[in-house]
Amino acid sequence: MARLALALDPVVEDRLLADAVEAGHTIVARVVGWRDVLECLDVLGPDVAVVGAGRPTLSAELLAACDEGGIRIIGLAASDQERAHAARLGLHEVLDATATWAEIDALVSGGVPVPSRVGDVGEPRGLDAAVIAVWGPAGAPGRTTIAVNLAAELAASGHTAALVDADPYGGAVAPALGLLDEAPGFASACRLAGSGALDRAELERIAQRYSAPRASFDVFTGLVGPSRWPELARDRVVAALEAMRARYEYVVVDTGFSLEHDEELTSDQFAPRRNAATFAALGTADRVVAVGLADPVGLSRLLRGHGDLLDLVDAERVDVIVNRVRTSALGIDAHGQVRQTLRRFAGLAEATLLPHDGKAADAAILTARTLRDAAARSPLRAALRAYVDERLLPAPEPAQRRGRRIRFAQRPVTN
CATH class of the missing domain: 3.40.50.2300 (Response regulator)
Incomplete structure (x- = not known):
């Protein structure tokens, strides 16, 4: 459709x-x-x-x-x-x-998707589908905000993208984008995947569409309440993400914060695990974005959590993003202090630092839109756009004008 x-x-x-x-x-x-x-x-x-x-x-x-x-x-x-x-x-x-x-x-x-004119878009760059998991420690470091806007920027680059709310402690993507969440889309996808029935038609049926000029993407909403976490079993989450990998070029997953192995806390080794969805998303992801807050508490939590994350994910698959960098919380040369802290205590030579841009973030929340739609020229949006260009999108061919690989996806619409 x-x-x-x-x-x-x-x-x-x-x-x-x-x-x-x-x-x-x-x-x-x-x-x-x-x-x-x-x-x-x-x-x-x-x-x-x-x-x-x-x-x-x-x-x-x-x-x-x-x-x-x-x-x-x-x-x-x-x-x-x-x-x-x-x-x-x-x-x-x-x-x-x-x-x-x-x-x-x-x-x-x-029909076979082709650009309108020969030579304007360049040769296909051999892009494989990518699953990107956005993780962060406790304390609301901005996981959902970053996940939402990564999906928006990937879609704006001409790629088919999906945003998945896989937080077992309760979904936040739907209210952030003004979408209905009576029926959790990702839990439905997991149930269908568990029975081998999650095909293209079912993905289109259960997905909600965030519509924006030149930057629309599908959204699989999260759990209505935290008590429904057993619906996100590990095997089903993996199967659902793999089905989405075959349907979209990019799948951005908003994960839970906890990396605790709760099976060690119970004598029932076959019981559902609350953090199974988070482990499944991290294990399936081609890239993990670790998000932390730029203040003493937030950086401490990020450094401790980063060590636990590396026990689950290879270091080369992890990008670190530090959110809300500001002198009011860190003093003079806030950017330099963050980089020095990450280098000294975690050996991290590279990290993406996002500016504190409360005005743009508030505008996005108030209007239930992405930063691209609510505050297109904001510093925060510009920083996220630069990260997507540098780290997530394939590099343009040398000696060629940069173009976007146009793909045409079917979208669920109603008459």
Whole structure:
């Protein structure tokens, strides 16, 4: 299912509209010219633009905007002149204006994803799906905030991304993004994975969508209450994350804080383990982001927890992020003091330091949006964006203009 923007001849649109809706797609815009399509891209965030291949509805500016936003564009040509116009611009996916919706839907729903124009996006970089676990010690160091915004920045880079709330002590992702959490999405995924029924269709059914212009991503909400932690059994969590790995390019997991092996505290070796979901996420992750607060208490907790984390995860898979770096808590040269502390007590030569940006964080919480949407120019968002570019995204090919690898995912939508 996809969100469609249409810019077609009225006769063609009338012929196709009912079939498109019946196929389960959502029509977000019906306009008459390419400038109208251009204006709706950021506001309405369509997944696919179906436009006439003639000059009134197809232009180089529209192609450039769709390439930049990762929006698929399909042209319908009513004549040889329109086909030639589309060919001159470099549009690959052109069908005859008399095509049935079934023929168009093959491109909308299942066609081979290609960029609109040859040479603009560069060669594929061989990116494998990545699971990124965001962990931090007790004390609210900002795990959820960072997990949410990592997913947003990865999606904004043109990749398919999912955000998973796997905290067994109670979910925080849903309220942070203003999503409903009556039915915990990740627990549902775990139950389906346990029975071998977690396929692509089920993932789309249980995921909620955080919608934003050029940066939408799927969200699997967390537990409604901490008493439901037995639903996140270790084997089921691993199976669910592996299913998501096959569906998305990036899966960002907000984990729990505790690294305590609670099986040592009970005589029943077969009982569910409260921290099993956290251990499963850390073990499955390709990269673990360890988050701590930049104050004496927060750094102490991070250093102790980092040692426990390295007992579970190889050091080369761990990145350290220190949140809310400020002189009011650490004195003069706060950044230098943090780096010196990490180097002296944990041997950490590299860490990402995030500025204290309460105004931007408050704006995001108040509006239930990501930093990209609530405070796009804030220092905190800029620092997270730089981390994603430097540490999570594949490096651009040398001597080539940096471009995004455009992938087109199916999104659960309603009529």
